Amino acid sequence: MLSVLRRSRPVVSRPARVCYSSATTKSSSGFFRNAWDSYTSLLETHPLSTKIATGGAIAGLGDVGCQLVLEDDKEKHKPLLDVKRAAIFTFLGGFLISPVLHVWYGFLGSRLPGVSAAAVAKRLALDQLGFAPTFLPVFLSSVLTLEGNKEQIPDKLRADWWTVTKANWGVWVPAQILNFRFVPGPMQVLFSNVVGLLWNAYLSAF
Structure with missing residues (x-):
């Protein structure tokens, strides 16, 4: 009799745990699916404003993470988080980068449509040999202006433009190949x- 009871106990408890775990997983996946569906719907109905909000949030949160996790700031009496810098990246991510990319990617997609190797190569060449070297000085100048260091712009660009442009190619050439080849236009x-x-x-090192 005791042996029968011992064998029966796990049978009662296990399904309850499995059902609870399954319900939690379904609830989580449903939440993210609904959030993604809402986001894609907003991209269709309000493409620019959605990209502005998303770009600002990602840039701001990314800079906060960079300051707190990646940077080893040994200066004394300096706050852990530079709120002004995070605000600058949020503003530029939302109101400079995202609108410009929205227009630029739309132009590339309309003039050079398709995902063939030739179309991707042409868009990549225009993006990395024309757009990127031109936009980088605009972005760096905007950062310095908002920081209150406008007078440093000429010297900073002379010193850093070529270094930053070469680093840009190392990151963005492979990234844009993937972007132009596999990512749908509204998500680029x-x-x-x-x-x-x-x-x-x-x-941020500059």
Whole structure:
């Protein structure tokens, strides 16, 4: 009789745990699916404003993470988090980078449509040999201006432009091959925002 009871106990408890775990998993997956569906719907109805909000949030949170995790700041009496810098990256991510990329990627997609090797190569060449070397000085100048260091722009660009441009090619050439080949047009700015987390960590050194 005792042996029968012992064998029966696990049979009662296990299904309850499995059912609870299964319900939790389904609830989590349903939440993320609904959130993603809402985001893609907003991209269709309000593409620019959605990209502005997403780009600003990703850039700001990325800079906060960079300051707290990646940077080893040994200066005394300096706050753990530079709120002004995070605000600058949030503003530029939302109101400079995202709108510009929205227009630029739209232009590339309309003029050079398709995902063939030739189309991707042409878009990549225009992006990395034309757009990137031109936009980088705009971005760096914007950062310095918002930091209150506008007078440093000429010297900073002379000293860092070529170094930053070469580093840009190391990150963005492979990233943009993937972006132009595999990512749907409406999602390309979001993809660039995510890659920008790594890129902004590098730029913070300048």
